[in-house]
Amino acid sequence: MLQRDLGRGRIRHAYLITGPAGVGKETLALNLANALLCDNPVDGDACGQCRACLLTSRATHPDLLKVTPEISGKRIRTGKVKIEAIRQLIYDVNLKPVEAGRRVACLIGFDAANDQSQNALLKTLEEPPGNVVVILTAESADALLPTIRSRCEVIALRPLTTAETRDFLVAGHAIDRERADLLARVSGGRPGFALRLAHDPDSLAERQTTLAAVRSLLSANRVTRFAMAERLAREATVDEIQATLQLWASLWRDVLLAMTDADLPRTNLDFDADIAAIARVVTPAAGRQALAALTRTANLLGRNINARLALEVMLMSWPTL
Numbered sequence: 001m002l003q004r005d006l007g008r009g010r011i012r013h014a015y016l017i018t019g020p021a022g023v024g025k026e027t028l029a030l031n032l033a034n035a036l037l038c039d040n041p042v043d044g045d046a047c048g049q050c051r052a053c054l055l056t057s058r059a060t061h062p063d064l065l066k067v068t069p070e071i072s073g074k075r076i077r078t079g080k081v082k083i084e085a086i087r088q089l090i091y092d093v094n095l096k097p098v099e100a101g102r103r104v105a106c107l108i109g110f111d112a113a114n115d116q117s118q119n120a121l122l123k124t125l126e127e128p129p130g131n132v133v134v135i136l137t138a139e140s141a142d143a144l145l146p147t148i149r150s151r152c153e154v155i156a157l158r159p160l161t162t163a164e165t166r167d168f169l170v171a172g173h174a175i176d177r178e179r180a181d182l183l184a185r186v187s188g189g190r191p192g193f194a195l196r197l198a199h200d201p202d203s204l205a206e207r208q209t210t211l212a213a214v215r216s217l218l219s220a221n222r223v224t225r226f227a228m229a230e231r232l233a234r235e236a237t238v239d240e241i242q243a244t245l246q247l248w249a250s251l252w253r254d255v256l257l258a259m260t261d262a263d264l265p266r267t268n269l270d271f272d273a274d275i276a277a278i279a280r281v282v283t284p285a286a287g288r289q290a291l292a293a294l295t296r297t298a299n300l301l302g303r304n305i306n307a308r309l310a311l312e313v314m315l316m317s318w319p320t321l
């Protein structure tokens with residue numbers, strides 16, 4: 001669709017690429033940027049041979065501006081978009097293009113941006129300089145301000161089938177068929193996520209353990225929940241705790257989605273059994289309360305409060321299976 005539009009010279013000022021983590025949003029954003037900067041595009045796609053394509057492939061094209069969230073946490077990562085980075089980007093896009101006929105700004109993972117950063121970008125989207133294209137990526141369009149969303153052409157990416165993901169891993173990355181099959185299933189059809197897991201088996205194991213803890217915590221008594229709070233507070237850094245809370249929140253969101261039959265992509269497809277089991281016995285109100293407690297605790301942890309106490313309060317507010 002994009003190639004056809006670009007081939008006909010139909011270029012929007014702003015695109016928003018959405019889809020679950022690891023589905024290929026950033027890859028598509030950069031390919032689109034490449035096509036927009038290429039000196040000799042072929043049928044709306046980059047030629048791959050000109051000077052612009054060479055610079056883009058080396059991430060050194062002066063007219064390609066990119067902002068990614070600052071990542072913290074070793075195993076499970078969380079990201080923040082710095083307001084200073086957005087301000088710098090806005091300054092840069094308003095300068096004249098250096099090499100190409102336009103400047104392209106890629107804002108990767110823009111759902112990690114707070115309202116202040118989003119509002120800063122809004123003016124650029126409202127009155128875009130004529131030769132600027134802004135490409136945003138976010139897991140869900142709902143995470144962005146409606147005023148941002150409405151100014152973008154939204155391109156929603158969905159996961160591939162398990163077979164397509166497996167074939168991609170086997171053909172493109174020389175991963176043996178059996179392992180590719182497992183990665184395809186665990187990744188829920190998200191090729192980028194599958195590749196990350198393929199290159200970092202530890203993070204796969206860590207993620208499984210963290211997610212599996214939700215169901216067992218729900219069947220656990222007060223003593224076990226307090227022990228978990230104590231252990232997390234003692235062994236993990238604040239960033240690691242935040243990352244754990246983020247993973248748990250993603251599972252609770254999946255539970256709430258399972259309750260409503262909403263046609264929205266779920267994040268933890270390999271935990272379908274746990275999600276269904278929790279969704280069967282927990283009321284929607286209790287599910288929303290558990291998710292709200294996670295958000296509240298994540299906010300509190302940013303303010304230097306006693307982590308163990310905050311985690312205890314949070315886990316006690318979770319329902320019991």
Ligand SMILES: [Zn+2]
Binds near residue numbers: 038039
């Ligand atoms: Zn080219």
